[in-house]
Amino acid sequence: MNGLTGEGAMVRVNGLSLWYGGGEHRVQALDRISFTIPRGGTCAVIGPSGSGKSTLLYVFSGLLEEYSGEVLVDGEKVPRGRRKTALILQDHGLLPWKKVWDNAALGLAIRRVPPAIKRERIASILKEMGLWEMRNRYPSQLSGGQRQRIGIARALALEPDLLLMDEPFSSLDALTRETMQQLLLNIWLKDRITIVLVTHSIEEAIFLGQRIIVLSERPGRVVEVVDNPRAGRMDYRKTGEFYRMATRVRELLEH
Numbered sequence: 001m002n003g004l005t006g007e008g009a010m011v012r013v014n015g016l017s018l019w020y021g022g023g024e025h026r027v028q029a030l031d032r033i034s035f036t037i038p039r040g041g042t043c044a045v046i047g048p049s050g051s052g053k054s055t056l057l058y059v060f061s062g063l064l065e066e067y068s069g070e071v072l073v074d075g076e077k078v079p080r081g082r083r084k085t086a087l088i089l090q091d092h093g094l095l096p097w098k099k100v101w102d103n104a105a106l107g108l109a110i111r112r113v114p115p116a117i118k119r120e121r122i123a124s125i126l127k128e129m130g131l132w133e134m135r136n137r138y139p140s141q142l143s144g145g146q147r148q149r150i151g152i153a154r155a156l157a158l159e160p161d162l163l164l165m166d167e168p169f170s171s172l173d174a175l176t177r178e179t180m181q182q183l184l185l186n187i188w189l190k191d192r193i194t195i196v197l198v199t200h201s202i203e204e205a206i207f208l209g210q211r212i213i214v215l216s217e218r219p220g221r222v223v224e225v226v227d228n229p230r231a232g233r234m235d236y237r238k239t240g241e242f243y244r245m246a247t248r249v250r251e252l253l254e255h
């Protein structure tokens with residue numbers, strides 16, 4: 001695996017530029033972005049508001065197809081509706097009128113997975129995420145952290161090899177947020193899914209992102225790709241290296 005050249009990379013971005021709208025309303029969101037994400041690695045994308053972080057995820061998931069440059073996922077030009085890519089949006093995309101179980105099973109239902117397989121997979125994931133006891137409740141009867149876990153459960157039920165997350169923990173209080181970061185880390189340690197996480201939090205980016213992509217203000221350009229090999233270690237937060245890394249990323253953002 002060579003993350004620098006992109007050989008064996010899960011995601012490879014080369015000279016990606018993207019504009020929204022047309023004519024006088026044309027807005028450039030991304031400007032010649034290049035980086036790679038190794039297979040089985042974690043990557044955090046951080047940058048000011050409007051720097052194109054969500055846009056990048058939309059491109060990786062195949063939702064946005066109009067761009068210039070090259071974007072390869074698993075060695076192929078982003079295929080539309082790639083089955084092994086899961087996207088978790090900021091609002092978790094939960095349906096308020098459906099119970100926890102059905103919300104978690106939604107992705108599998110859309111893909112018409114046979115009921116027996118669906119039942120087994122959802123039961124196992126709800127147990128793993130600590131949601132089993134709540135399977136017959138509605139989202140409104142749960143806390144923010146529990147709701148977020150349903151969103152993650154739904155994504156994991158698809159057995160993805162690429163998990164794209166758009167500020168998944170931003171609405172949570174600090175403690176719940178740390179618990180959720182830990183949970184995500186456990187999932188990653190177990191399954192080695194490639195994870196791309198968009199975040200506004202320097203601390204979150206450093207704790208979770210083995211590679212940190214720092215973007216500039218709009219149009220988003222890569223200020224720096226920071227390699228952060230100690231990300232994913234449970235005790236990282238308490239180390240001096242963590243604070244040094246935080247200072248470095250903060251300086252890059254103030255650039």
Ligand SMILES: Nc1ncnc2c1ncn2[C@@H]1O[C@H](COP(=O)(O)OP(=O)(O)OP(=O)(O)O)[C@@H](O)[C@H]1O
Nearest residue numbers: 020021027029048049050051052053054055056218
């Ligand atoms: N549909 C659209 N039409 C026109 N401009 C858009 C559209 N969607 C996004 N933009 C613009 O493109 C830029 C990048 O948007 P994007 O949502 O990717 O940024 P972001 O870094 O995720 O922002 P935030 O941190 O605030 O969520 C922004 O300046 C935004 O206003």
